[in-house]
Amino acid sequence: MRVLLVSANREHLPDPIFPLGLAYIAAAVSDAGHEIDVADLCFGRKPLDDLRNQVARFQPQVIGLSLRNVDNAAYPLTVDYLALHREVVDTLHAVSNAPVVLGGSGFSILPLAYMRELDGDWGIAGEGERAFVALLQALEQGLDPSSIAGVVSPKSNTAASLNITIQPQRPANWAEGLRPLRSPFDYARYIRRGGTGNIQTKRGCVFKCSYCTYPLLEGNRFRAREAVDIVDEVENLQREYGPHPLFFVDSILNFPRGHVEAICEEILRRGLDLRWSCYATPVKLDRHQAQLMARAGCEGIELGTDAVDDEQLARLGKSFNAEVAERANRYCMEAGLRVCQTIIFGAPGETESSMRTSCHALRKMNPTAVVAMTGVRLYPGTPLSQALIDDGKVKPDDIGLLPTFYIDPAVSDFLPGFLQQQAHEAGNWVLPGLVEPILPGSQRILRGLGVSGPLWRLLHKPWMQRLYRGNFKRPNTSWGVPNASKKLV
Numbered sequence: 041m042r043v044l045l046v047s048a049n050r051e052h053l054p055d056p057i058f059p060l061g062l063a064y065i066a067a068a069v070s071d072a073g074h075e076i077d078v079a080d081l082c083f084g085r086k087p088l089d090d091l092r093n094q095v096a097r098f099q100p101q102v103i104g105l106s107l108r109n110v111d112n113a114a115y116p117l118t119v120d121y122l123a124l125h126r127e128v129v130d131t132l133h134a135v136s137n138a139p140v141v142l143g144g145s146g147f148s149i150l151p152l153a154y155m156r157e158l159d160g161d162w163g164i165a166g167e168g169e170r171a172f173v174a175l176l177q178a179l180e181q182g183l184d185p186s187s188i189a190g191v192v193s194p195k196s197n198t199a200a201s202l203n204i205t206i207q208p209q210r211p212a213n214w215a216e217g218l219r220p221l222r223s224p225f226d227y228a229r230y231i232r233r234g235g236t237g238n239i240q241t242k243r244g245c246v247f248k249c250s251y252c253t254y255p256l257l258e259g260n261r262f263r264a265r266e267a268v269d270i271v272d273e274v275e276n277l278q279r280e281y282g283p284h285p286l287f288f289v290d291s292i293l294n295f296p297r298g299h300v301e302a303i304c305e306e307i308l309r310r311g312l313d314l315r316w317s318c319y320a321t322p323v324k325l326d327r328h329q330a331q332l333m334a335r336a337g338c339e340g341i342e343l344g345t346d347a348v349d350d351e352q353l354a355r356l357g358k359s360f361n362a363e364v365a366e367r368a369n370r371y372c373m374e375a376g377l378r379v380c381q382t383i384i385f386g387a388p389g390e391t392e393s394s395m396r397t398s399c400h401a402l403r404k405m406n407p408t409a410v411v412a413m414t415g416v417r418l419y420p421g422t423p424l425s426q427a428l429i430d431d432g433k434v435k436p437d438d439i440g441l442l443p444t445f446y447i448d449p450a451v452s453d454f455l456p457g458f459l460q461q462q463a464h465e466a467g468n469w470v471l472p473g474l475v476e477p478i479l480p481g482s483q484r485i486l487r488g489l490g491v492s493g494p495l496w497r498l499l500h501k502p503w504m505q506r507l508y509r510g511n512f513k514r515p516n517t518s519w520g521v522p523n524a525s526k527k528l529v
């Protein structure tokens with residue numbers, strides 16, 4: 041069959057991100073013998089015109105549409121991508137009779153809502169490699185694909201189907217013989233404009249942090265690739281596209297113990313000169329791990345610490361306490377790694393006192409950068425959303441495509457002014473919900489000058505701090521942004 045694969049993501053902040061998930065789908069579909077073409081809407085000036093022309097030329101029999109982001113998950117500067125997604129589906133339906141199959145992480149978080157809202161013909165919730173190929177085979181043979189695991193059928197458009205639970209496919213050997221097919225995309229442009237390439241070493245997360253969707257998207261068990269296979273892919277990428285920094289997109293790269301160690305040892309054994317960064321957990325992050333990562337080329341580690349207050353950490357369902365968080369930060373800094381601490385302020389149970397405790401600890405920890413989120417984005421199916429529903433604080437219908445955030449009423453007035461003051465004093469904080477993380481123009485200039493890798497690394501530089509501190513000169517003590525297409529509960 042002729043299959044057109046479309047990446048709808050046009051977000052350039054914090055960087056344009058190579059559509060790795062769709063590259064995996066491209067590999068699976070072409071391995072299954074189908075003819076593919078790719079439409080990536082990220083860079084074009086008139087992406088919908090280009091899409092129309094491409095559909096006219098290629099005459100696809102099936103269209104796969106990847107929806108990565110629902111919204112930017114930041115409050116109150118929320119960016120909601122629904123209208124852009126609708127535009128793409130409407131364009132496809134206007135110029136082609138081919139069924140449109142929706143997929144991607146954004147879609148998988150809210151499959152039924154997206155099917156209804158976008159009038160999708162079919163959908164795949166979760167991992168798409170096998171389910172999409174099975175769906176193509178069924179369509180080709182004129183069979184009904186509805187019973188394939190992970191497939192969301194057009195019948196799910198009806199109100200009566202709201203209770204349907206979709207069981208995504210999560211094969212343990214998902215990576216066997218499969219590498220993302222990057223060649224039909226402009227990977228080199230993503231390296232140039234986004235400053236990094238990307239690669240996945242495992243799927244899943246065993247932790248149960250209260251607000252997090254990753255275990256829902258990827259499953260709550262780790263399914264890892266072999267270190268040799270991972271480093272083969274890394275080496276091929278460097279050979280094919282020239283030396284460039286990589287981001288490991290795993291939920292957390294450094295857990296379970298032994299995984300990142302094996303990758304680092306393989307990198308060192310081959311004598312590769314690499315630059316890479318990743319997400320990590322403070323759990324079991326010790327001196328040895330930090331030093332090994334640094335030696336193997338890790339230049340930045342994003343620690344999902346979330347709070348540095350014991351009670352707030354417990355309420356967020358984190359599996360470590362403040363002491364572990366501080367220690368992990370110290371080991372990384374001592375090893376010469378740059379550290380970005382991501383913190384969530386305003387989750388249920390937050391008080392002025394817990395915020396002050398976290399901020400005080402962060403000052404002492406002195407990481408390279410702090411990304412502080414204001415409030416928590418609620419997603420269906422997370423332990424946090426369920427608890428808020430059970431407590432009667434949120435109605436199930438509140439949690440959907442309309443970006444909905446929770447901020448504990450105990451801190452809602454205090455939070456914005458306090459955080460902006462902290463950010464002003466520290467100089468290396470990013471408040472994505474209160475101030476744009478980086479102006480698109482500045483980002484383009486830095487990338488144009490050849491600055492690669494994650495930009496938060498630069499926040500230890502005085503000139504970059506001056507740039508950021510300037511944003512908080514006059515702390516805005518109110519939320520000050522119209523609450524149009526988002527909701528605060």
Ligand code: B12
Nearest residue numbers: 061104105106109110111112143144145164167168238289
């Ligand atoms: C790594 C990551 C990042 C890194 C990316 C670095 C890099 N160079 O790649 C960074 C930190 C930069 C980042 C930034 C952002 N991210 Co992010 N990120 C992730 C993460 C952890 C992994 C994404 C990934 O690459 N997965 C690996 C690939 C292989 O999986 P996949 O894309 O899901 O694809 C599979 C399926 O979805 C499906 N599939 C995909 N496409 C298609 C298409 C079809 C037709 C089919 C059938 C199936 C299918 O099959 C694929 C293979 O199995 C996810 C969470 C997660 N666990 O998924 C969040 C996630 C995607 N990010 C999210 C968000 C919000 C953002 C930001 C907007 C945050 C912000 N305010 O800055 C930005 C947006 C950046 C941009 N330009 O788009 C959200 C999106 C959902 C939402 N809430 O809207 C997620 C899901 C996290 C969450 N909160 O739940 N992110």
Ligand code: SF4
Nearest residue numbers: 245247249252254291
């Ligand atoms: S926040 Fe990190 S450690 Fe916690 S469940 Fe999500 S991915 Fe796992």
